[in-house]
Amino acid sequence: DQQVKQNSPSLSVQEGRISILNCDYTNSMFDYFLWYKKYPAEGPTFLISISSIKDKNEDGRFTVFLNKSAKHLSLHIVPSQPGDSAVYFCATGSQGNLIFGKGTKLSVKP
């Protein structure tokens, strides 16, 4: 059974609007959460992270929200740009290896 779920395989957003990517996890022991961005034919690159002691972390246009009680995190991109079109993976873990979701493909339309 998947420990990290990204239930939306794809998302399409208009340029300038907000993109919201969601991720659910099952293990309350997970204490660190990350988002990676991946362009075709390239490796994933680290985007933003949050530890379990926080509920929000912001970096420019990117904000990650963590709701521990719901075991849910989300990535907000505001405003969305065409260059943000990529596959986004959430990842989490504690003492072991990172566990990745299956990814959400974001398409930002000009």
Place this chain on the structure above:
Amino acid sequence: DVKVTQSSRYLVKRTGEKVFLECVQDMDHENMFWYRQDPGLGLRLIYFSYDVKMKEKGDIPEGYSVSREKKERFSLILESASTNQTSMYLCASSLQAGTGRGGYTFGSGTRLTVV
């Protein structure tokens, strides 16, 4: 700038061939990982290594083996390539197992096609 370098970006091999995918990192990281990425299946862990000469099976090790003779180099071996091993292969490294700022650093990937 820290790097994880995968030796080939694109590779085409024949069914039954033995295939070597090489990965080198220059960050003195202890941990190295091999993943494959397929549409709809996300990143699946094949093998990982926490130290030189150590290896651990990931979620889908069948048909693969690995070698880590030096700290900076982690090789993935397809003993007898099959068409269902056509995929994007990604190498990653990390300073500490799993979490930590920045998590894993990934290479650019090798797109392997087995014909």
